[in-house]
Amino acid sequence: MSFVSPEVFAKQRLTAIQDYSVLSGRAVANLFSRPIYWADIFTQMDSIGVGSLPIVVLTGFFTGCVLALQSATSLTAFGAVSMTGNLVALSMVKELGPVLTGLMVSGRNASGMASELGSMKVTEQIDAMRALGTDPVRKLVTPRLAATVFMLFFLTIMSDAVGIAGGALVSVTLLGLNASSYFHNSYRALVYADVVQGLTKPLFSGFIIATVGCYFGMNTKGGTQGVGKATTQAVVVSSVFIIIVDFLVSRLMIGIFGR
Amino acid sequence: MATTAEDPAVNAATQPITDPVVSFENVSISFDGKQVLKDLSFTVHPAETRIILGPAGCGKSVLMKLTNGLIKPDSGTIKVFGEDVTAMRERDLFKLRARIGMVFQESALFDSLSVEDNVAYRLHEDGVPEDESHQRVEEVLHFVDLDHAITKFPSELSGGMRRRVSIARAIISKPDLILYDSPTGGLDPITSTTIVELVVKQRDVSHTTSLLITHRLQDAFTLAMNQFNQETGKMERIPNDGIDDSTRFLMLNEGNVVFDGSTLELVRSTDPWIREYLGEREIP
Numbered sequence: 001m002s003f004v005s006p007e008v009f010a011k012q013r014l015t016a017i018q019d020y021s022v023l024s025g026r027a028v029a030n031l032f033s034r035p036i037y038w039a040d041i042f043t044q045m046d047s048i049g050v051g052s053l054p055i056v057v058l059t060g061f062f063t064g065c066v067l068a069l070q071s072a073t074s075l076t077a078f079g080a081v082s083m084t085g086n087l088v089a090l091s092m093v094k095e096l097g098p099v100l101t102g103l104m105v106s107g108r109n110a111s112g113m114a115s116e117l118g119s120m121k122v123t124e125q126i127d128a129m130r131a132l133g134t135d136p137v138r139k140l141v142t143p144r145l146a147a148t149v150f151m152l153f154f155l156t157i158m159s160d161a162v163g164i165a166g167g168a169l170v171s172v173t174l175l176g177l178n179a180s181s182y183f184h185n186s187y188r189a190l191v192y193a194d195v196v197q198g199l200t201k202p203l204f205s206g207f208i209i210a211t212v213g214c215y216f217g218m219n220t221k222g223g224t225q226g227v228g229k230a231t232t233q234a235v236v237v238s239s240v241f242i243i244i245v246d247f248l249v250s251r252l253m254i255g256i257f258g259r
Numbered sequence: 260m261a262t263t264a265e266d267p268a269v270n271a272a273t274q275p276i277t278d279p280v281v282s283f284e285n286v287s288i289s290f291d292g293k294q295v296l297k298d299l300s301f302t303v304h305p306a307e308t309r310i311i312l313g314p315a316g317c318g319k320s321v322l323m324k325l326t327n328g329l330i331k332p333d334s335g336t337i338k339v340f341g342e343d344v345t346a347m348r349e350r351d352l353f354k355l356r357a358r359i360g361m362v363f364q365e366s367a368l369f370d371s372l373s374v375e376d377n378v379a380y381r382l383h384e385d386g387v388p389e390d391e392s393h394q395r396v397e398e399v400l401h402f403v404d405l406d407h408a409i410t411k412f413p414s415e416l417s418g419g420m421r422r423r424v425s426i427a428r429a430i431i432s433k434p435d436l437i438l439y440d441s442p443t444g445g446l447d448p449i450t451s452t453t454i455v456e457l458v459v460k461q462r463d464v465s466h467t468t469s470l471l472i473t474h475r476l477q478d479a480f481t482l483a484m485n486q487f488n489q490e491t492g493k494m495e496r497i498p499n500d501g502i503d504d505s506t507r508f509l510m511l512n513e514g515n516v517v518f519d520g521s522t523l524e525l526v527r528s529t530d531p532w533i534r535e536y537l538g539e540r541e542i543p
């Protein structure tokens with residue numbers, strides 16, 4: 001790696017941020033003008049949404065299980081084991097469901113997008129597409145963006161649901177709680193604000209995953225090694241962004257709804 | 260104003276009075292501080308086949324991409340069909356590129372699409388009905404002699420076949436300008452000749468303006484000395500050692516034009532660098 005002066009470094013970062021913003025802006029703007037590549041959107045929905053279902057369900061389920069198990073220990077100290085359902089539901093819906101789903105999909109799809117677009121870039125397929133008169137942002141980035149935002153929303157709901165179910169399984173079988181009171185508590189714990197908060201986060205995460213994955217893919221340089229680097233960077237950057245934005249959205253929502 | 264035979268205005272008048280299809284005016288471009296093209300100027304007239312020669316890395320592929328507006332020069336203007344591609348927005352360029360076919364050096368086929376979908380890419384984008392596009396794909400694959408490869412994927416093809424698919428993809432929409440970037444690069448002489456034959460066929464049947472990069476002088480001279488016989492469907496030598504006068508040469512070295520002219524002018528050039536590049540070869 002070569003070292004550059006701070007000034008050059010700062011310029012490079014600023015250019016990157018500018019390029020990223022332009023790409024994201026164009027990807028969104030393309031949703032509102034023709035042609036829209038519906039077939040590509042559906043293909044991406046299948047690969048991102050349906051393809052991620054197993055890992056999202058598995059992580060959601062076991063996170064719910066472990067949440068129940070761990071919280072029971074502390075709750076017993078206060079004589080409040082019956083509140084387990086309450087805690088699992090709140091944690092899953094507000095925080096763990098959205099964040100973990102985002103991270104899992106980022107690991108699976110931001111990397112996939114970066115490597116796919118990166119390979120296309122280094123083999124000049126992106127240039128070929130432009131030469132054939134197609135806007136690669138419209139054809140490649142916009143469908144991925146639309147599909148990720150849309151599918152991540154439903155994946156998160158799925159994750160929340162199986163998480164609560166996992167918590168129930170542990171509570172009933174290992175902690176000896178009553179199933180109906182668990183679900184009753186879970187249900188009562190959630191208010192409108194929690195659900196809104198939990199469902200706003202995947203919209204941001206989906207945006208981050210698709211735009212960051214595509215940005216690194218479209219800006220890949222230097223052959224196969226470059227593709228590998230783009231893939232790694234896409235996952236790292238999108239994961240960090242997801243967690244940072246999660247914090248910001250939580251703060252904003254707490255500011256709006258007071259919880 | 261008195262005009263003499265030496266006056267450029269008179270000479271210009273003897274030239275065909277058509278607007279050039281491609282014109283470069285003082286184009287310069289550099290990458291990472293390294294100047295690749297320096298103050299380059301040349302023009303390509305309608306129905307001309309311009310062969311671009313030059314050592315590896317002298318900026319031939321860059322020149323092609325500049326022509327198609329895929330990259331922008333640092334300075335200078337490039338006009339294609341009279342439109343200034345250096346000042347155009349990308350979305351206007353897409354319309355212009357509909358009239359240009361490009362064959363990339365490494366073919367650049369879409370590896371996740373079949374040969375048929377690759378070749379029909381433009382037709383699918385334009386919403387041409389499936390029956391019609393399939394028929395046109397069959398026609399154009401027949402033109403490049405790849406009828407049997409229609410359902411294959413690029414990874415299943417040889418380098419020469421990929422090159423021909425790439426040519427098919429470029430010519431299917433009957434463009435007014437074709438850019439061939441090293442269509443014979445890295446191929447054996449026999450396959451190269453097949454591809455040169457395709458280019459000659461395209462030149463003599465459709466009279467499309469084209470730019471062609473090649474490393475193989477032999478291919479360049481084959482292009483200049485052969486014509487396509489529509490009756491036999493084969494390429495043949497122009498009788499009486501004739502030379503195709505729509506074929507012209509542009510030679511680059513270190514970012515400058517070292518030669519710009521006809522085949523005869525090239526072989527008669529006394530410039531030592533050109534003589535060396537040509538390996539002192541005469542037209543066989």
Ligand SMILES: Nc1ncnc2c1ncn2[C@@H]1O[C@H](COP(=O)(O)OP(=O)(O)OP(=O)(O)O)[C@@H](O)[C@H]1O
Pocket residue numbers: 290291295313314315316317318319320321322364441
């Ligand atoms: N995208 C790019 N980024 C940086 N440098 C580039 C880029 N494209 C081309 N170059 C540089 O420009 C110079 C000319 O490249 P170009 O590909 O045009 O060569 P060429 O004449 O086509 O060579 P060849 O005959 O081997 O195909 C090379 O030195 C190359 O390193």
Ligand SMILES: [Mg+2]
Pocket residue numbers: 319320321364440441
């Ligand atoms: Mg080249």
